[in-house]
Amino acid sequence: MKELKILGVVVFFTLLTYWGVEPYAHSVMHPHVESDGFKYDDLPALTKKGDAQRGAQTFLSAGCTGCHGVKAAGMPAPMDPNAAAASFGVNPPDLSNAGSVYDEKFLAALIKNPEHALMVEHKFSKMGRAYPMPAFYGVGGDKDQEVADIVAYLKSIAKKDVTPKEAYELACGRCHAMHYDNWTQIGEKPKFKHKKDELLFEAKVLEYQDYLTKYLGKLPPDLSMYIRSRGEHYLKTFMENPQNLLHGTAMPRVGVTAEAAEKVIEHMADVGDAKRHERTSVGVKVMIYLFIFAILAYLWKQSLWRELH
Amino acid sequence: MAHFEKANSLEEWLDQRLAIKTLRRVLAEEYWIPKNINFLWAMGMVLAVTFGILLVSGIFLLMYYQPNVKLAFDSVNYTIMKEVEFGWLWRHMHAVAASVVFLIIYIHMFTGIYYGSYKKGREMIWISGMLLFVTFSAEAFSGYMLPWGQMSYWAGMVITNLFSLGSLELNGLVEWIRGDYVPGQAFLDRFFMLHVLLLPLVIMALIGLHFGTLRIPHVNNQDGEEIDFDAEAKKYLAGNKKEAKVIRFANDFMSKDMFVVSIFLIFYFYLVFWHFDFAMDPINFDPADGLKTPPHIYPEWYFLWSYEILRPFPKDPGLIAFGFAQVIFFALPFLDKSPNVAPASRRGAFKYWFWILLVDMIVLTVMGKLPPQGIYSTIGLVAAVVFIGLWVALPFITKNEKAV
Incomplete structure (x- = not known):
C-alpha cells in the first residue's frame, strides 16, 4: 500500500x-567505559582468614578511633565534622557500616596504603603532600593477619541491610551535598525554630565547605540532579574508578561493593528522579487509553470513507 | 436594532446572534479538501494538536516556574519535578513536544517541497509557514533558556554572540540583547517574556494567517492536479460522493486526521514516558555555571543543520552562509522556475535536487552535533557547500523542466 x-x-x-x-x-x-563489576582486580585478595574478636582488639590498639567514630560500638567521633575537617581537610567517616558498604579487598588495601587504594597518589605523595590517614604499620604480629582481623571486625559490626540513604551518606555524603534531600556535608539540615540557629548551622556548613575546597581544590558538586545529568551508567563507572572518566580528578576511588553501589544509585534516583515509578505506571495507562482512541478513530474514519471511495 | 424571533433551541439562539450555522458550513462542512491525499496531509492537524499540548502544558508550568537566576533551576527540577503533583508529566510533555514539533514541521515542509505545494497561487501558504518556522525556532530557543541549566546558559552565550556579526564586532548590540555583559537576570527575564507572551502571540496570529492563506488556492493533492472545487463540491452535495474529487473538511478529512493524530500521540507519549533524554539534554540538569564551560556546546537537534553551515567556514563567510541558510527557504517559490505542480518523482532533475537536499540536511544535522574535528569538519564543510550549491542551482535546473 x-x-x-x-x-x-x-x-x-x-x-x-x-x-x-x-x-x-x-x-x-x-567514549564508553565498561564497569568491572566492582571487583577491584588491581588490589590483592585477602590471604588470611580474619577473626572479628581479635580484630576488635587490633582496631583499638591500631589507633583507628583517634580519628574515626564507630557509633555502632558505642564510640562517638572524637571530633565534630568541622574540627575534623580543619585538621584533615575532610571529616573521616564513622566506620559502623564500613564493613557492608565497602569491599573487603578495598578495606584491607586502604588500611595498608590508603592513598594507593583510593587512587589519589597524584594529589599527595607525588606532589610532596602527606595523605592525612597514615598507613597501618602493624601492632607487632603478622600484619596481613591483623588487617584481616580488622576487616572481619568491621564486617561483624556492620548492618547487613543498610538503606540506600545510609549507603550514600557513608560513601559520598561527607564531600557531596544533596540539597534536594536536605543533606549537607556535615549531616542532614535540621528544622530550626529560630533564624539565628539556622544561620549558625549554615555558617558551619560554609566553614566545612571551605576546608573541603582547600583540601580538594574545588568544592565537590551537589549531587541532587546527578542521576539525570550523568545517568546511571556514568555514575556507576565513575564511582568504581573516577580516573577512568575524569583523569586527574581529586575524587578518590570510593571502593564500594557492587551492592552498595546499587544502593547509592537508588538513593540518587530517589532524590533526582523521584517520580520514575509513577512515570511508568501513568505511562502504561496513557498507552492503553491511546490504543483505544486509535481504534475508535480508525473505525470512525472507515465508516465515513466507505461512502467516499 | 435588528429584528429577532424567539429562538426554539440554544443552537438557534446562537445562530441568530453569531451565525454559527454559516460559520460551521464555511469553516468545516463546506470547506473542501481534495480526496486524493495521503497521511502527510494530516501533519497540519498534528502540528495544531502539538501546539495545543505545548500551550496547555506551558500554562501549568508557568504557575510554578520562577524566572530568577537563583530560583529558576530549582523551581523546575525541585518544585515542578518533585513537589507538584504531575508536575513531572507536564514538564516532560512540554519538553518532548517542543522537540517533536520540529520533527513534524520538517516533515510538513518536505511534504510541501516534494509535492510542489508552494507555487502557482500557493506562495503565501509557503511564506506564512516559513514565518511560523522562524517564530517556532525563536520560541524553542527562548524556552530552552528558562531551566537555567548549563546548556541554557552556554547556548544563550553562543547564540547571542552571533549578533556581534563577526568582524563588525558589534559587542554593544550583543550587550543590548543580553541586557548585561553575560547572560544574567536581565537576560533570563526578557527571554521569559518572549517565551510566554510575545512569541506565542505572534505564533497564534501566524497560525491564523497560515490557515487563511489556504482558503483561496486550496490544499494541494498527491498529483498536483488542478481541481475545479465548485464543480466537484456540487457533485458531492448532489450525493455523488464516490465520483467527487473533494471531501468535506469535517467530518471526512477530520476523521482521517484524527486517526493520524492518534498514531502520532502513541509515538509522542511513548517518548514522554520512556525515551525523553533526546529532548531533555542531560547536561541541562547541571545548574548554569558561568565559570565552567561544557566541553561540547551544541544546540538541540533541530538547529544542528544550520549550526553546521556556520561552523566549517572562517568567521565572516560562516556568518554569511548561516544568514543565507536562515532565509533561503523563503525564496523557494521564486527560485523554482518550473510551472509544474507535481510530485518531485515526476519532475526530472528536481527529483534528484529534492533527495540530495534531504540527505544533505541530515548529514549537516549529524555533523553539527559531532565535535568539529578531523573527518567530521571535512564532511561538514562539503555538506555546507552542497547546501549552498543546491540553492544556487535550483533556478537553472527547474527552468528547462518539461511540462508534465
Missing part, C-alpha cells in the same frame, strides 16, 4: 537522523 511505503520513508529518515545525533554522536563525544 502506497501510504505504508510513504510512512516507511518518513520513519527511515527520522531514525537515521536520530541515530546520527544521539547514539552515534554520543559514542564519539563520550
